[in-house]
Amino acid sequence: MTALSVSSLLRQRADYTYKFNSKTGRHGWLRLTPAYSVKIVEEIIDSCSQAKRIIDPFCGTGTTALSAAYHGHKGVTTDINPFLVWLAQSKTALYSDKQISTTYEACAGALDLVRRKAVEPILPPPLHNIERWWNPKALFFLRCLRAAIVTVTKERTPEQALLFIAFCRTLIELSNAAFNHQSMSFKNDSQLNFDFDSDMALTFSEDVRFVLNGAKENPVCDGHVIFGDSRKISDVVAGQFDLVVTSPPYANRMSYIRELRPYMYWLGFLNNGRDAGELDWQAIGGTWGIATSRLSDWEHSTDGFKNATLSQSLDQITHKDNKNGIILANYIAKYFDDMWLHFQSLTAVLNRGAELHYIVGNSSFYGTLVSTELLYAEMLTALGFNKIKCHPIRKRNSKKELVEFDVTATWK
Numbered sequence: 001m002t003a004l005s006v007s008s009l010l011r012q013r014a015d016y017t018y019k020f021n022s023k024t025g026r027h028g029w030l031r032l033t034p035a036y037s038v039k040i041v042e043e044i045i046d047s048c049s050q051a052k053r054i055i056d057p058f059c060g061t062g063t064t065a066l067s068a069a070y071h072g073h074k075g076v077t078t079d080i081n082p083f084l085v086w087l088a089q090s091k092t093a094l095y096s097d098k099q100i101s102t103t104y105e106a107c108a109g110a111l112d113l114v115r116r117k118a119v120e121p122i123l124p125p126p127l128h129n130i131e132r133w134w135n136p137k138a139l140f141f142l143r144c145l146r147a148a149i150v151t152v153t154k155e156r157t158p159e160q161a162l163l164f165i166a167f168c169r170t171l172i173e174l175s176n177a178a179f180n181h182q183s184m185s186f187k188n189d190s191q192l193n194f195d196f197d198s199d200m201a202l203t204f205s206e207d208v209r210f211v212l213n214g215a216k217e218n219p220v221c222d223g224h225v226i227f228g229d230s231r232k233i234s235d236v237v238a239g240q241f242d243l244v245v246t247s248p249p250y251a252n253r254m255s256y257i258r259e260l261r262p263y264m265y266w267l268g269f270l271n272n273g274r275d276a277g278e279l280d281w282q283a284i285g286g287t288w289g290i291a292t293s294r295l296s297d298w299e300h301s302t303d304g305f306k307n308a309t310l311s312q313s314l315d316q317i318t319h320k321d322n323k324n325g326i327i328l329a330n331y332i333a334k335y336f337d338d339m340w341l342h343f344q345s346l347t348a349v350l351n352r353g354a355e356l357h358y359i360v361g362n363s364s365f366y367g368t369l370v371s372t373e374l375l376y377a378e379m380l381t382a383l384g385f386n387k388i389k390c391h392p393i394r395k396r397n398s399k400k401e402l403v404e405f406d407v408t409a410t411w412k
C-alpha cells in the first residue's frame with residue numbers, strides 16, 4: 001500500500017469517527033470498539049428501518065443497543081460479563097440536564113476531597129503485578145479518587161456511573177501502558193505521601209467533560225441491557241425480535257476478561273484471578289487461566305455440533321502439536337458447540353422473516369484455516385434459516401486469509 005493510500009485511509013476513518021462522535025458521542029466512551037465496527041452496525045440498522053425490535057445477544061460495549069436506541073428502535077442486548085452489562089446500561093441510559101450538572105458538581109467535590117487529603121484511599125485493587133500498571137504516585141491518586149467518587153455520590157446513581165466511566169478512562173491514561181513507562185515497585189503506604197497532582201486531576205476533569213458531553217446526546221429511547229447467557233437466550237429475554245445484529249466472540253483465543261481486567265478490578269467486578277478464570281470459562285471462546293486448563297478434560301457432548309469439515313480441521317490441529325494440539329482442538333470444538341446452543345435457543349425468540357447479521361472473523365491454527373462463517377452458515381441451514389450468505393467485510397490483518405464477514409440469514 002502506498003503512503004498516499006495509507007494516509008487517505010486514516011483520514012477517512014478520522015472523518016468518520018468525527019462525524020459519528022459528533023452525533024453519538026457515547027460510542028467512544030471507553031475506546032473499546034473500533035470506529036469501523038460502529039459504522040457497520042450503523043449501516044445495518046439504517047438499512048432495516050422497518051425492524052421494530054432489535055436484539056444483540058453479545059452486547060460487549062453496547063454498540064448495537066446504542067445505535068438502535070439512537071434510531072428509535074426497541075433494542076435488547078445480553079452479555080455474560082457484568083462489567084459490560086453495567087457499561088452498556090450506562091451508555092444507553094437517558095440523562096437529564098440536572099443529572100449532568102450534579103455530576104459536574106460531584107466531580108469538583110471528589111477532586112476537592114483528594115486535594116485536601118480528606119478521604120481515606122481504597123486498598124489497591126488485587127490486580128496481579130499492579131506496579132507494572134501504575135507508578136506509585138498515579139496509583140495513590142487513583143485510590144484516593146476512587147474513594148472520593150463513592151463519598152460524593154450515592155450507589156447505583158447516574159452520577160456515580162458517569163464518574164466511574166470517566167475514572168475508567170483516567171486509569172488507562174495514567175497507566176504505564178499509556179506512557180510506555182518502566183514499572184516501579186513500592187513496598188508500603190508510608191512511601192505514599194504525595195502532593196496533589198494537578199495534571200492528574202486535570203486528566204480526570206477532562207474525562208468527566210468528555211463523558212458528560214456524550215451523556216447530553218440522549219438517544220431517542222433507552223436500551224434494555226440484560227445480564228445473561230446467550231446459549232439460553234430464550235430464557236433470558238422476553239418477546240420476539242425482527243432483527244439480530246451482533247458481533248459474537250471469535251474463535252481466536254482472545255479473552256475479554258484479560259482485556260478488561262483493569263476496569264473490572266478497580267470497579268469491584270473482580271476480586272481475584274480465580275474468579276477471572278471462572279468468568280472466562282463461562283464466556284464463549286474464553287480461554288484464560290482456569291478456562292485453559294479445563295479444556296484439556298473437556299468432552300464433546302453427544303448432541304453437540306457435528307460437521308465433517310470441522311472434524312477434519314480438528315483432527316489436523318490435534319496432530320500438529322503434541323502438547324497444545326488437543327487443548328486447541330477442544331477449544332475450537334467447544335466454541336462451535338456453544339455457538340450451536342446459542343443458535344438453537346435464538347430461534348425461539350425470532351419473528352417470522354427476522355433478519356440476522358453476525359459479524360465474525362475466521363481463524364487459523366497451525367496453518368489450518370477454520371472458516372467460522374461457513375460453519376455458522378451450516379448451523380443456520382440445519383436450523384431452517386433461509387437466504388444464508390457470508391459477505392466479506394474486510395481483511396483482519398496482514399495474513400491474507402483472515403477476513404471478517406457479515407453472515408446474514410432470514411428466519412423462516
Ligand SMILES: C[S@@+](CC[C@H](N)C(=O)[O-])C[C@H]1O[C@@H](n2cnc3c(N)ncnc32)[C@H](O)[C@@H]1O
Binds near residue numbers: 060064284
Ligand atoms: C465480540 S464481543 C462483542 C463486541 C460488541 N459488538 C461491541 O460493540 O463491543 C463478544 C461479547 O460476547 C460476550 N459473551 C461471551 N460469551 C457469552 C455468553 N455465553 N452469553 C452472552 N454473552 C457472551 C463477551 O462477554 C463479549 O462481550
